Amino acid sequence: MHMADALISPVVGGAMWAATAGVAAYSVKKVQNDLDEQKIPLMGVMGAFVFAAQMINFTIPGTGSSGHLGGGMLLAILLGPYAGFLAMASILVIQALFFADGGLLALGCNVFNLGFYTCFIAYPLIYKWIMRKGYSTGRIFTGTMLSAIVGLQLGAFSVVLETLLSGKSELPFGTFVMLMQPIHLAIGVVEGLVTAAVVGFVWKARPEIIEKAASGEALGRVSIKKVLAGLAIVAVITGGVFSWFASAYPDGLEWSMFNTSGKEELEAPGGIHQTLAAVQEKIAFLPDYGFKVQEQETNANAAETEEAWPAVDAGTSVSGLVGGVMTLLLAGMTGYCIYMIKKRNKAGAV
Amino acid sequence: MSNMIASLYNIRLLDELAEKRTIIHNIHPLIKVLTTCVYLIVVVSFNKYELSGLLPLVFYPVIIIALADIPIVPLLKRMLVVAPFIIGIGLFNPLFDHSPMVVLPWIQISGGWISFFSILLKGVLTILAALVLIATTGMTRIAAALGMMRVPRVFILQLLLTYRYISVLIEEVGRTVRAYSLRSRGEKGIRFSDWGSLTGQLLIRTLERAQRVYHSMCCRGFAGDYNVGSEKRIQIGDILYFTGWGLYFVVIRYFNIPAAIGSLITGV
Amino acid sequence: MSHHIIQANNLKYTYPDGRQALNGVTFQIQHGESVGIVGANGAGKSTLLMHLVGILFPDEGEISVGEVPVIKKTLPVIRQSVGMVFQDPDDQLFMTTVYDDVAFGPRNYKLPEGEVEKRVKSSLETVGILHLMDRPPYKLSGGEKRAAAIATVLAMKPDILVMDEPSSALDPKSRRRLITLLKRFTHTKIIASHDLDMVLELCERTIILNNGQIITDGTTLDILANEELMEKCGLEMPLGLQGCPVCGAKKAT
Amino acid sequence: MSHHIIQANNLKYTYPDGRQALNGVTFQIQHGESVGIVGANGAGKSTLLMHLVGILFPDEGEISVGEVPVIKKTLPVIRQSVGMVFQDPDDQLFMTTVYDDVAFGPRNYKLPEGEVEKRVKSSLETVGILHLMDRPPYKLSGGEKRAAAIATVLAMKPDILVMDEPSSALDPKSRRRLITLLKRFTHTKIIASHDLDMVLELCERTIILNNGQIITDGTTLDILANEELMEKCGLEMPLGLQGCPVCGAKKAT
């Protein structure tokens, strides 16, 4: 469920970068306090382990699609939420760089989706709550399972929001949600099982690791009130966004793919949208990029044709096509020339 | 399993590419990171219906790949692996968006298809940009660049160690699988009943090994900073590289050059 | 497959990064022979041995064990008769206890548990680490791991024993025990080692590898006593053959 | 820290799983001494050496290097003067090229890049693998890895050299080169090894460990020639000391 660069807008990407950087900075501060020689390699190894786990794709029965583990919960349990979040961030940086999985701009989104909900929501509220009476095999199983599923669901929902807010995909909200959530329920179950198995094993082999991760953390001492307050804020924001979408699609959840057409998508001139657009206008250094609303406003008077931008006109289309082909040819030739020149130089040097 | 081994191979391939010495490799890592960022933002900032204006951005990866001697096949392979998600989401656009967009004399293309291809092209460009960055810079130097950007040391350390231990872990996986297959009567894969103990074993083993590696780093004076040799200063050439590309990107962003060329040729 | 002739024909192998490790290796080993493979670091010994059990496959040339070519399809048969001890014992141990690790092979051949236990215990006893039976392999000392790795192979009762530096990391007594054990093993054995004194004691025949090629192949005594040849290949005469400083006599002959 | 006396006082160490590996070890090593640590597999040699560089800390007793106690806080100082070669070279090589790996230590001490290069090249040359400079360490053969691991430590120019089985996996010529090199190294050196012939050549003093305790500590020749003692500790007299079968004379004395 890695978001890709190609699917997000700079504003969404930037906002999520900022959010992630903020959480990361806070985590760095927390982690620095209890960094010892044992913990440093542990962080690295767990990061590598989750990285490897994310490489294994399994097919989800009945859907024809495949998924991979998220691993955020495992990191949170074995390293504590702060180090866990950082580990997740480093995994995704490496994937973005080496595998172009996700992307550098989408990095903020991905770290947030995979790391934040697991480490800072599912872990403290579900896992720790279930473990409050101490560890046992049964509790480890339930706690791990539940929190892994919930964490992943939140993450998947977040993917939906980010994609839609970016406005690159025409996928209607309802359809997208119906695609994402059930698939990630299936993945979540697998994830929960695997996480439970690994945590169970580590608990038997090196119990001190798990206990230390949980105890050394300030999170355990944070009052439940504060967490609830934080959660309430998150809920309000999510709810706001959700209801805004929901109003755009009164029967959103029943929407089927084929009777929906793109033009209805973001037409609701919602308050949030306009504010965002205004904000964006201020911060964007690339002025003609915008949310669809903005486009439609500017284009509304230009032509009655739907989505009439840049301009529907055979002439420009042809010239665009010709120019595009020329550009690509030129690019190919440039590369080839450089290559040949280098080769000749090398041969000459020998 | 084979997936993991393949990814190890991939990491090491990029690592080895990063050890080459070409003009591009010699550019200051910080500059390369910044240039990549600007490039990505420019690529992504294009409107979803702007396809032709995006095309000149192809020059960036092409020129760098050629100058830096990067083999193309592995990059393409990597792209194929990542593409499905992008295509999967993008493919909905033609389904939902039927408004005519490009009207050629012989065919009409809907906005959905245009935005689909635009997503696809953006996908290709952003993926290439990231791969090209790592293949010409290498992990340690990127970490150094992050350090110059004041990213906290703990995070850089975490990043580098994760990176390092990925190799350790996958090596352990490889060894374990090999040892297993040698004594397991030629069955394919690993029996279900052995999975649990093998995975757990692997984790513990890797952990112990990782601890030893970490200790040996400490024994050689490691104190949280990876040093990658001469801390180069940013030079005139680096600045030129950055401003050159930066200007190019901005121009491309504001003027649709292919359309201009096209209209020149077709005389429209 | 009663005779287990090992036949390698013009083997060439290049690692994926372009390093040519074997460059045309040809030999034939009869049933019951014991052959030492020696050569400088990086000569290609380990690479060669890995071809014998089908961990690597030659780019050119072919190799067969007892008339069966070593290819992907025949691996189950090959690996049933050839047992290999790796240069790095960590590569060989993967279960949670030493006992389970040694029992892993025999159990795969569906032997009754009683027989498995007998084999495991006798292998562990042979290498002298019966007392480590219940410990996890990753917690052993270097030499203990080596001994355990050897035991895992012995428990499979292979027809052909292939060993990559089996004596390194072993203490002198365990090394002696290994030598005695190997002397008693009457099937084919192929041993790559820098411990030339061990090679001298165990193998009638020696092959010297250098840069992926066979330099000599002949009687161990002739070869190891040839000071000039040894020098040329980055080796040294075994201590057991170096002259006695008191009487000037060669010791073993 | 000019005198680098190493002082261990009643060291006890038990691994987390309850295995007692050191059981009251006391010794003192003067500046410039060269000491061999020998003992059977699992005797506790590696465990002891790891206490010298603060990878493990004693449960009881204390250890100090040049008057500085080896504790968490002093590790940077200790590790600047003590260089250790691990038993498993894989633990010691972690960069992408051999060059970078050897340069890792000097760079950490912020030496100018010119000096780093000089040190790296001379260390690689000393162990004879200068030609492997640009290769990734994980692609080396067993012996090449060992040589690279030794080079990483040499490049740090430590005042005290601690080596865990440095000669294993090396071919005879490289082993000879290592011995020559170590003979020239005039600072303190502590070498754990099963290669008793090397210990005999290099160390005037030998400590025998057995079951985590010191059995003897004295002149190498006296100890290694004591057949009964050696036998008792799971060892064997070095070949160099075993009598000549022709004249019956002891070779080295």
Ligand SMILES: Nc1ncnc2c1ncn2[C@@H]1O[C@H](COP(=O)(O)OP(=O)(O)OP(=O)(O)O)[C@@H](O)[C@H]1O
């Ligand atoms: N995985 C690998 N990738 C690339 N080259 C390799 C790899 N493993 C070994 N080599 C190279 O192949 C050559 C032969 O290696 P091999 O391990 O067979 O040597 P060896 O004779 O066993 O040496 P040693 O005595 O040190 O164990 C060496 O030059 C080595 O550097």
Ligand SMILES: Nc1ncnc2c1ncn2[C@@H]1O[C@H](COP(=O)(O)OP(=O)(O)OP(=O)(O)O)[C@@H](O)[C@H]1O
């Ligand atoms: N990580 C560990 N956990 C538990 N026990 C261990 C661990 N490492 C070693 N041991 C045990 O401690 C004892 C001493 O081990 P050590 O590695 O010091 O032996 P050594 O003298 O170096 O042996 P060798 O010659 O085989 O290298 C052994 O009994 C070993 O099984």
Ligand SMILES: [Mg+2]
């Ligand atoms: Mg070898």
Ligand SMILES: [Mg+2]
């Ligand atoms: Mg040891």
